[in-house]
Amino acid sequence: xxxxxxxxxxxxxxxxxxxxxxxxxxxxxxxxxxxxxxxxxxxxxxxxxxxxxxxxxxxxxxxxxxxxxxxxxxxxxxxxxxxxxxxxxxxxxxxxxxxxxxxxxxxxxxxxxxxxxxxxxx
Amino acid sequence: xxxxxxxxxxxxxxxxxxxxxxxxxxxxxxxxxxxxxxxxxxxxxxxxxxxxxxxxxxxxxxxxxxxxxxxxxxxxxxxxxxxxxxxxxxxxxxxxxxxxxxxxxxxxxxxxxxxxxxxxxxxxxxxxxx
Numbered sequence: 567x568x569x570x571x572x573x574x575x576x577x578x579x580x581x582x583x584x585x586x587x588x589x590x591x592x593x594x595x596x597x598x599x600x601x602x603x604x605x606x607x608x609x610x611x612x613x614x615x616x617x618x619x620x621x622x623x624x625x626x627x628x629x630x631x632x633x634x635x636x637x638x639x640x641x642x643x644x645x646x647x648x649x650x651x652x653x654x655x656x657x658x659x660x661x662x663x664x665x666x667x668x669x670x671x672x673x674x675x676x677x678x679x680x681x682x683x684x685x686x687x688x
Numbered sequence: 689x690x691x692x693x694x695x696x697x698x699x700x701x702x703x704x705x706x707x708x709x710x711x712x713x714x715x716x717x718x719x720x721x722x723x724x725x726x727x728x729x730x731x732x733x734x735x736x737x738x739x740x741x742x743x744x745x746x747x748x749x750x751x752x753x754x755x756x757x758x759x760x761x762x763x764x765x766x767x768x769x770x771x772x773x774x775x776x777x778x779x780x781x782x783x784x785x786x787x788x789x790x791x792x793x794x795x796x797x798x799x800x801x802x803x804x805x806x807x808x809x810x811x812x813x814x815x816x817x818x
Contacts, residue, residue, distance in 0.1 A: 567701070567702060567705065569702055569752070570702075570705070573748065605740070605744070606744050606748075609691075609740070609741050609744040609745065610744070610748060612691045612694075612741075613691075613694050613709045613712075613713075613741075613745055614694070614696065614705075614709075615693065615694070616693070616694060616695065616696035616697070617696050617699075617705075639778065642775055642778075643775065643778055643779050643782070646775050646776070646779050647779055647783075647790075650779075650790060650793055650794060650797070651787075651790050652787070652789035652790045652793060654789060655786065655787045655789055655790050658784060658786045658787055659787065659790070661784075662782065662783065662784065662787075
């Protein structure tokens with residue numbers, strides 16, 4: 567099916583573009599882009615595995631997602647805490663926020679290192 | 689949670705492909721929708737992931753079948769509500785005991801998100817049931 571091959575190729579390229587963009591400058595927005603394009607591509611490969619079995623590629627896409635999980639979690643949770651903390655508990659929250667910021671920084675660096683070694687195009 | 693295998697045997701055109709993929713992913717979603725009543729973190733998480741798979745499939749096939757657009761949009765809203773609930777569950781796990789007021793607020797908001805997701809699911813189910 568021509569349409570299917572073209573779609574796989576397009577999504578594969580999109581993920582590679584997002585990966586390169588994140589490695590070049592690892593911002594929150596670019597991290598989100600890597601994760602979203604990765605999830606879409608993974609879902610496509612899983613949906614059409616009967617037609618286009620690509621186990622190695624699928625494993626690589628899953629590894630890319632796993633490499634970015636910790637960075638994403640820390641960012642989302644830090645933002646949520648900043649937005650919901652009760653006025654009387656701001657002081658206690660500072661310690662948690664500081665830990666989350668450190669975790670965010672370290673996890674983003676690690677994600678960058680791991681993604682630098684991955685390639686999604688042949 | 690591993691996705692269900694989509695049986696593509698005998699599929700020879702795009703229309704059949706869409707039908708098989710959407711039916712399989714929809715079946716997964718319907719199987720896990722009980723999570724909305726149980727309100728348990730893990731079951732809700734599995735339901736959210738299944739919704740995500742179905743949404744991606746619908747969005748991908750929209751170019752061929754524009755009638756899928758409405759359901760994809762509603763699924764995105766459902767998934768957002770479930771995502772908000774999940775984020776609150778994760779934050780609640782790391783908050784220290786002295787932050788009781790923030791915890792109460794997060795629990796309340798979490799329940800509101802699940803309620804919202806349940807309403808969205810009822811609307812969506814009528815639109816896309818098997």
